[in-house]
Amino acid sequence: MAEVEFNIAKQAEAAKRLMSSLRIQGVDGDEELVADVIEGQTDLKEAIDAALAEIDELEIYITGLKAKEDEFSTRRHRLEERVERIRAMIEQAMLTSEQQSFRLAGGTVSLSRRQPGLIVNNEADIPARFWVEQERPAPKLDKKALAEALRNGEAVAGATLDNGSYSLSVRRK
Template sequence: MAEVEFNLARQAEAAKRLMSNLRSQGVDDDQELVADTIEGGTTLLEAIQAALAEIDECEIHIIGLKAKEAEFAERRRRLEERAGRVKATIEQAMITTEQESFRLPTATLTLTKRAPGLIVTNEADIPTRFWIEQERPAPKLDKKALRAALDDQPIPGATLDNGSRSLSIRRK
């Protein structure tokens, strides 16, 4: 590719010198004569053809690479889903056997209880004290304050889930 660029630049410079010579001879506005002189005195047109072929080849590679990227992204997504299913199966096995942790030669697995998460059932029912005023586009819900308040009392429009279990895997 560098050769194509170098040759094109070299031929453009040669054509520039030819045009300068023509101008010094008083030929400025005869486009046909300038084009014929450039075509006859340089290989600029061939260099441009080679550059266009190089562009075509690059575009073909780009199309192929994009297709491979999409294929690899799909493959990565399937592998992530598979890993998630296997992790969930380990988690269920630990819950079923009532084991909070396992120490293995290659990893330590631990089940932890997560705090209950916020569930917004109807934003319109949530009291205004849980909304933060903003210029644009609209007030923002202060989820942290709402979550903390739900520990003490029920709040209309929101509730907490039951919490969940989470599997932590530490590799050795």
């Protein structure tokens, strides 16, 4: 336990013993006398004052650390965005050169084609068979069934599939 915390506990225990003694003497109803005795016989007020000073110091540290966390978070986001830009450039270079895979000293990079994704243009036009009843609040669109129907060549009003995309995977050795 830190010194300030130990000192408060020690002084609080001393004040408790004094209160017990005052109760036995029958003078615990006199608040002014009790406060004077605790102040004169213990260092409780000083311990609490020291604790408040430590709280102030700790809050300064907390404020500084929060500022650093924000700074580091911003920096981390910039680095993550840079990673994504570089990955996109690699993907584009591989698409441009019509290469599906490269074995490199730092790992293997490869492109894989993703299935076309669902695009909902107008939910109101989508037939009722693609809606799942729910208790609340309203029916829910069964996107999986809708996408499967579109992939099977069925024309469904209000929805289409995109052209699909590519995914870059990097395997490290």
